[in-house]
Amino acid sequence: MRLPSWLPWLASVILLIWYMQASAAAPRTVVIGSDVAEILAALDALEGVVGRDDTSQYPERVAALPSVGYLRQLAAEGILSLAPQRLIVAAAAGPREVLAQLEAVGVDVVRIEQGASLAALPDKVLAVARAIGHDAAGESLVSEIEADLARLAALREAAPEPPPSAMFLLSHSGMTPMAAGRDTAGQAVIEAAGGRNAFTGFNGYKAVGAEALVGVAPEVVIATRSGLEGIGGAARLWQLPGLAMTPAGREQRLIVCDDQALLGFGPRTPSALIALYEVLHGQHAGTGTACREVPS
Template structure:
């Protein structure tokens, strides 16, 4: 679909503004020349976190609805949810760089940004620690601050080293059912090849949903047969169900060891599931929640 006349006019204005905003290169002398963007829009919470962690938060002029951290980002103009954002809303902010999660869309909106001459940086998909490190490096290069990645990655590696120390002390191996919920009518279980399954593995636990591949709905009978010791889900998902009582009221869950013991762990959606700069912090919290024996003050 061709852009409207209004959208074409806005695109021209953006292109002119971007030319006027060109800044000096942040790369050392002799390196390939790169223009450091001065007006950045981020689409995806982990993307926004990374830009701020890399010290370029003052150049961010707009974010999507999933960008709730840090607080200064949450106060910026919103352009819709990253999976369904508005091209007009983005272009109205006159960005010279848009950094987007690979899941950002719709395709027509992305095409409109390219047609407007806006530099669009799309990050490859991936839900593991290698993807987290790679995206931090890519974002640092895109914003003209490649050297800033080293400090952010050093912090991440220090946090992961602490996770390794905790895992080495763990003596339990719980079966974890990792679920995604947005109200009682939408409950999905994390099977193999998912971010949830990877987080369970990294937290020294077994994935009770391994009979599945991907994120899938599961019958009450299958949930009971999986016999999870713990149910893990995002905080906002638990809230959408009405808390732990609402979760355990769903078919099958009350009949599992997790349901009988009311062992439910809520994790910060963005800190852990986004595989962004804070994933090490989120993993530490998950390991402590799943392995009481490694908590401070626990018997050796």
């Protein structure tokens, strides 16, 4: 039986359409870093994302993806098990040797060099947007972020003096609670929200004793939701040695914030800092926002 003369032509057209659709599909992507994951989500660019790291927990669509481990302790085997074509990684991702291994086997590794700071956030958004070809959406998102940053700056400018003294408490299940000192994300968010870090006598995070707590006399404790859970809740927090003898302990003044929104330095961070400012300065209790005051 002789085939119709047009059949090879039709087959070629079908093959060409399939090839064009396959070429246009978003590459299989693993995203490393909560800030980068949130930016992709805010740009409506999660198509093709097949994996994440442990820190990327927002939004739910990202949290539901398989994790390849902690962003600073990546392993090539776990990432390659998802057969990625592309990796988009935050500045803190590593080890660098692992990223180099992935590049060596043909994975496109896109490094977003802007780190965890408010000043770097607009450039970070633009870098992610350029990497995925969503330049216009990136510029629109930056406009929203800059509007929030301008509002935050105006709030700080009008803040009453002296600024409230705050203690940022870092805790995870099974670890000794630590206070944020200088050069920490904890200090950065306190100051961005118009407060004063109570602990400036040391760098990094450090466990502090009763004498040190009484000496610096914080007026308010700021903790993240997971951090408060790690301690065992508000009732256990106020049992920490020395805390009851501070102004914060006597008033049992505690502000609890969403971990990733406040400390992720992603698209939600400016609005989370505005919420922290409003609660810290007694403008409202923050119910239903990224930060809220826990009743005593």
